[in-house]
Amino acid sequence: MSNDKVDLKMSQCEEVDHASVESCSTHSCSIVEPGSNLAIEKQLCFSLYSTANAIVRAYRPMLKALDLTYPQYLVMIVLWSNNGINIKDLGQILHLDSGTLTPLLKRLESKHVLTRQRGENDERVREIFLTEQGINLKNQAETVPEKMLCKAKLPLEELLELKKGCDRLFENLIAE
Amino acid sequence: MSNDKVDLKMSQCEEVDHASVESCSTHSCSIVEPGSNLAIEKQLCFSLYSTANAIVRAYRPMLKALDLTYPQYLVMIVLWSNNGINIKDLGQILHLDSGTLTPLLKRLESKHVLTRQRGENDERVREIFLTEQGINLKNQAETVPEKMLCKAKLPLEELLELKKGCDRLFENLIAE
DNA sequence: CACAATTAAATTGTGTGCAATTTAATTTGA
DNA sequence: TCAAATTAAATTGCACACAATTTAATTGTG
Numbered sequence: 249m250s251n252d253k254v255d256l257k258m259s260q261c262e263e264v265d266h267a268s269v270e271s272c273s274t275h276s277c278s279i280v281e282p283g284s285n286l287a288i289e290k291q292l293c294f295s296l297y298s299t300a301n302a303i304v305r306a307y308r309p310m311l312k313a314l315d316l317t318y319p320q321y322l323v324m325i326v327l328w329s330n331n332g333i334n335i336k337d338l339g340q341i342l343h344l345d346s347g348t349l350t351p352l353l354k355r356l357e358s359k360h361v362l363t364r365q366r367g368e369n370d371e372r373v374r375e376i377f378l379t380e381q382g383i384n385l386k387n388q389a390e391t392v393p394e395k396m397l398c399k400a401k402l403p404l405e406e407l408l409e410l411k412k413g414c415d416r417l418f419e420n421l422i423a424e
Numbered sequence: 425m426s427n428d429k430v431d432l433k434m435s436q437c438e439e440v441d442h443a444s445v446e447s448c449s450t451h452s453c454s455i456v457e458p459g460s461n462l463a464i465e466k467q468l469c470f471s472l473y474s475t476a477n478a479i480v481r482a483y484r485p486m487l488k489a490l491d492l493t494y495p496q497y498l499v500m501i502v503l504w505s506n507n508g509i510n511i512k513d514l515g516q517i518l519h520l521d522s523g524t525l526t527p528l529l530k531r532l533e534s535k536h537v538l539t540r541q542r543g544e545n546d547e548r549v550r551e552i553f554l555t556e557q558g559i560n561l562k563n564q565a566e567t568v569p570e571k572m573l574c575k576a577k578l579p580l581e582e583l584l585e586l587k588k589g590c591d592r593l594f595e596n597l598i599a600e
Numbered sequence: 601c602a603c604a605a606t607t608a609a610a611t612t613g614t615g616t617g618c619a620a621t622t623t624a625a626t627t628t629g630a
Numbered sequence: 631t632c633a634a635a636t637t638a639a640a641t642t643g644c645a646c647a648c649a650a651t652t653t654a655a656t657t658g659t660g
Contacts, residue, residue, distance in 0.1 A: 285566065285570070286505075286566065287505070288518075292584075292587040295594065296472065296586075296587075297476050297479060298518075298590075299472060299476075299594040300472050301617070302594050302598055304617085305617090305618080306597045322470060325462050325464050325467075326464055329460075343478070344646095345647080345648065346610065346611095347611080347647070347648055348646065349609090351610095351645080351646085355645080370608080372655045373607095393461040393462065396469065400468075400593055400596055402596060406589065409589065410589035410590070411468040413586035414468070414471040414472050414586070416582070417576055417583075418474055421479065477648090481648080493616075495616065495617090510638080511638075512638060521617080522639050522641095523640080523642090527615085546625075546637095547638095548626070548638040548639065549638060550638080550639065550640095
């Protein structure tokens, strides 16, 4: 069903192997020149990008019941274990910056699931606290991971491998 | 460096195994209750989401030289092999809808790399054609995949496995 | 102590993604 | 044939991501 060739070519950033590429597309009308590195079906990055979008779409109906978006759900997950965390630490855990988090947290505040308080000692810091409502939301959220596993329809072993691969790639990409 | 447990729990959408979860966080202050499915470090979906964001960030400096964003680059890749494709087919290949593509294509048109023409037979259809400039951009783009592989710093074999896993997950998630 | 450097958030601006709706053209079927 | 159904894009509205800049508070240093 899917092709197996990646994005790019042999490692080492120099040697490029222009043989050994082939096989034909899953998709409609593509007539890809054999050997091209610019074939969309070959690109790991595209697969990963599309799958991430598909994940967010898959979560949407489940999270709608909690009135949360996927990034909001991620923030809530962190808060359920780290109530009172500040924006910098939250951003380090979620790999998001204040430009993303500040408005997102304001939206969650307007939904009354959290409050954004100034740090006692340091006025620059924002500490994020769950409200009673925010704490209670965890009960409804508990069922979400199982439902998601169900949608994934893959053995746990395979999902674990996939996660490992993503984590390894992530670490390499952010190691400036 | 990274934990290995997923998001959710044993398959079949019913049986939930509440033992067998453990190990402690990579990150700062998290005190995760053992057994919780809502631990961020355990979630495949979060890894995939973060990695997709990291990929887009990694492409940015390379694509800046071409004056393209990552989604724009994807559109160009499809066009280099499918000049004259319409928006519907383009959307099927890239898994994006007209709400995303229409404004994106307008931006690319304003950069003079493509034109958006009405279909001859069917006035509803938009056919997208590369300009001379858009065709020529391919030369500069050819080096991008190799550079990206370089940033990934993983053996090709592992990247291929990762792609396979993403493709399998993707197919399952979109199978309504 | 003063003031430059640093730090934490917030702000600004651009470009996605996508649900939902609308517009306009084409096709279907009574 | 001609109105209803379908289809392809476009539009609208909202919520991210994130680079770049700004604001305000704190820290470090002479």
